[in-house]
Amino acid sequence: MKPTDAELEILHVLWANGPSTVRQVHEKLSQSRDIGYTTALKFMQIMNEKGILSREEDARSHTYTALVSEEDTQRNLVDRFVETAFRGSASKLVMQVLGQHKASREELDEIKNLLNNLNPDSQDLTD
Amino acid sequence: MKPTDAELEILHVLWANGPSTVRQVHEKLSQSRDIGYTTALKFMQIMNEKGILSREEDARSHTYTALVSEEDTQRNLVDRFVETAFRGSASKLVMQVLGQHKASREELDEIKNLLNNLNPDSQDLTD
DNA sequence: TTGCATCTACGAAATCCTTCGTATATGTTT
DNA sequence: AAACATATACGAAGGATTTCGTAGATGCAA
Numbered sequence: 001m002k003p004t005d006a007e008l009e010i011l012h013v014l015w016a017n018g019p020s021t022v023r024q025v026h027e028k029l030s031q032s033r034d035i036g037y038t039t040a041l042k043f044m045q046i047m048n049e050k051g052i053l054s055r056e057e058d059a060r061s062h063t064y065t066a067l068v069s070e071e072d073t074q075r076n077l078v079d080r081f082v083e084t085a086f087r088g089s090a091s092k093l094v095m096q097v098l099g100q101h102k103a104s105r106e107e108l109d110e111i112k113n114l115l116n117n118l119n120p121d122s123q124d125l126t127d
Numbered sequence: 128m129k130p131t132d133a134e135l136e137i138l139h140v141l142w143a144n145g146p147s148t149v150r151q152v153h154e155k156l157s158q159s160r161d162i163g164y165t166t167a168l169k170f171m172q173i174m175n176e177k178g179i180l181s182r183e184e185d186a187r188s189h190t191y192t193a194l195v196s197e198e199d200t201q202r203n204l205v206d207r208f209v210e211t212a213f214r215g216s217a218s219k220l221v222m223q224v225l226g227q228h229k230a231s232r233e234e235l236d237e238i239k240n241l242l243n244n245l246n247p248d249s250q251d252l253t254d
Numbered sequence: 255t256t257g258c259a260t261c262t263a264c265g266a267a268a269t270c271c272t273t274c275g276t277a278t279a280t281g282t283t284t
Numbered sequence: 285a286a287a288c289a290t291a292t293a294c295g296a297a298g299g300a301t302t303t304c305g306t307a308g309a310t311g312c313a314a
Contacts (some may be wrong), residue, residue: 169274
């Protein structure tokens with residue numbers, strides 16, 4: 001349920017590219033950092049054991065598929081992160097991010113839009 | 128530079144209560160979970176070695192002080208988190224949080240306010 | 255068919271992190 | 285002073301993570 005950093009790297013590749021072989025994933029990962037082929041393989045084997053990835057063993061080289069969605073995973077991660085880093089205050093996190101990171105005008109508009117469409121009646125006091 | 132979960136727990140206590148002894152910290156932590164006294168002590172000793180906490184050894188029971196600020200720490204954590212969980216897209220994170228978590232009307236207003244005060248000329252495309 | 259390339263499987267080292275138990279020192283109380 | 289309470293120091297177990305090396309299987313090429 002809580003992917004490690006290495007597992008997240010692999011999930012990102014699978015989310016972006018769809019079902020892939022170890023070789024394909026390894027090639028993607030190699031673009032951003034040094035990593036051995038068997039290291040990637042091991043990760044994917046472990047993730048398969050954990051039930052995070054499924055595996056097609058038809059061909060000689062297996063094809064792995066993510067069994068968790070990007071949204072669900074990020075939701076879980078955000079939950080934990082808000083808890084551990086911000087003691088549960090999601091709004092403090094948002095303000096931290098907005099104050100610190102840069103976003104395009106379109107993204108800002110999108111966020112404002114989202115804010116305006118939030119139904120205030122469904123909102124709760126978090127802090 | 129990257130506090131562990133246990134270290135964050137302790138930092139939160141010190142940020143909230145100011146310089147404290149192991150006993151004081153342990154009592155706070157005990158309120159939310161099971162944790163032995165020497166466990167807390169060990170954490171704080173390690174954090175002292177790492178330079179995260181300073182220690183006053185005057186009295187028999189030492190007094191520890193956080194050497195990192197809450198803001199700096201959270202900034203660092205957010206940076207890493209955006210990177211590993213959202214592949215660098217801060218705005219996706221924000222939208223995840225806003226869509227998922229509940230915030231008070233005041234907080235929403237505060238966020239909207241912050242958004243409106245962001246200088247668009249200083250913004251960059253992140254995605 | 256012999257050998258090269260490519261896969262998977264297995265195991266294990268190296269590091270962290272979390273968590274205490276035990277030992278030892280030092281105040282405090284009777 | 286003896287006994288007790290409380291602090292720190294030390295070390296180590298147990299588990300998770302990351303990272304490969306090596307072995308063994310299998311397909312392709314010469």
